[in-house]
Amino acid sequence: MPYWNYFKHNQNKLPSAFSEKTWPDGGDNPLFVPQRYGPDNDGTVYVPLDQVNLNALDDPEFSGVVSGGSTSFGGVDTGFEHSGHVHGGIETQPHDMVHVLVGGSDPHDPQLPGLMSEPDTAGLDPIFWLHHANIDRLWEVWRRNPPSHVDPSDSKWQKGPASMGEREFAMPKPDGKPWIYTPADMTNLVTLGYTYDDLTITLTEQRVERFRRLGASAASLTAMKGVVGVLGRHNVELVGATQSPLRITSREAQTSVRLDPGVRRKVAASLTAVRTAASPAPDRVFLNLENVRGMTASTRLRVYIGGQEVATVGLFGLRKASQSDEKHAGNGLRVVLDITKIVDALHLENKLDVDALDVRIVPLSRIPEEVPVTVGRVSVYREGQ
């Protein structure tokens, strides 16, 4: 199956088959679309490698929670309800970010998005299919790291949204008839009859490394090998939050997330316990950007805690999510970012005993003064026992 692996050396530029306006014989190239503006909104389309990552591949579970903890690799199960939509790891990065990087926005009007920048029009750009083939490839890469990296066995997930009153998955066949399929049908490439030429496992960090860094004993490290990925603990609670909304325009914005001393101590205790516990279970910690609203297309942000970069975020679907009569009811987007590594480092440097965490958000795309992006609340959640 063809795909666009923007992570591969020298492949982060849009493939020429899509970027050339004409065929070699002079005819129009149907794979070229003019409404593909790129990260600098000048029609040059590439993926800046410092704005994408593969951190999701290291997420131990497929299915996450809506309560502020990990959204995991694949996202959350929302049941019959449609509230609490939050993107999973692979959807946040690289899926969403590549959408807004490729689509960009009209150089003359930042509110006019490129096709790939909006969920409703993205499929009209032929590069959409190669981007999604890459996401499908990354799903297979993630699956090749058992025992924890397995798809949900839950029957509702396997039967797909049609069993929950939503639209069924359908793909037009060459004869125009639909091919109806479920997630369960998509879990085995051999059965599906296609594969990818590169399914190399790329892990950003083995979880065992985290335990070693936190000072786990050699005995517990040996004991946890093979089972460390099977977490299954989702006690999620708020650690701290900002007290007023944040307004982001072309300049960076700063805020302070006030931490509750009791819950912060709980996090620190779980990290300290790694040194002595037989089966340590240190908390994971997540930064939530809640009620993110705005009307600017292809918005990208870089988030820092103190001087440390947390992540870059592409706000794919921001405009629609900000409208009260659309599917998200105007609640905006919620972005969940794993800050465990930063919190671990603060703990090891004895700097976690603080009243607040300073959060800095730097825009990577144009946000006009008159159409700001707002973040209703920035919060920190712990997930542990």
Next chain:
Amino acid sequence: MTAAARERLQIRVPMLLASGAAWMLLISESSRTSSFSFCPADMHGVTPLSRFIDLRLSRSFFADWLLMLAAMMLPALMAPVRYIRDRSFASKRMRATVLFLCAYTVTWTAAGSALVALVGLARVIFRDSHLLATAIMLALLWQSSPWKQRCLNRCHAEPELSAYGFAADLSALRFGLVHAMWCFGSCWALMLVPWLLLRGHIVAMGVVALWLFAERLDAPAWPAWRWRIPSKASRIVLAMLVMQLKRERQGFAPFQHQEPT
């Protein structure tokens, strides 16, 4: 079961149990009396205005009213209650939930009492049969209107909530108040019909409660004039029926793979 489903159950179980208990009490009361004190149709014959006002403000009115609200509305409140719980510190979840529910109840009760009073006054002037017919027409009209859709959309709002101190209490109260206003706006017309029935209140209330719960399952949509039925709930029921039929015909083989061509 997924982690998210386990989180949902923590809210669903107590709220559905509370709603079920309220229904049981309502049913047991309905077996004793012909209707409830909050129903404008409970006074047979012409009622002097003074007696009407006395009855509306009686203790039994508020007791019945709270029972009705708990029975009919708690299932529809699962999503906002889960939201407020998730956004609060663990030590303040119960407090925030109680404040939200109090503000919701007070607002709904204030708006509902005004509506009951209006209908009661109308009943002094008009005949019962005319009132019921008017209420049915009004419910159909409101159900099809863009205003109903706007109210439904706002029922899905998840506002920013403060986490600390008095501001946290205030935002829980504000959330409850605002949610109740949109909820009342969404429900009032349909609620009128069982209130005005001379018989079969409890059955009609059950049907209306199911409808109100089902229509909350639909995602927000653009406000427009259209005939509005709970489409997602209908599709869920249909999908379940189809799966059951398939199971009966083919044995248990839920995932039949279709090769792409």
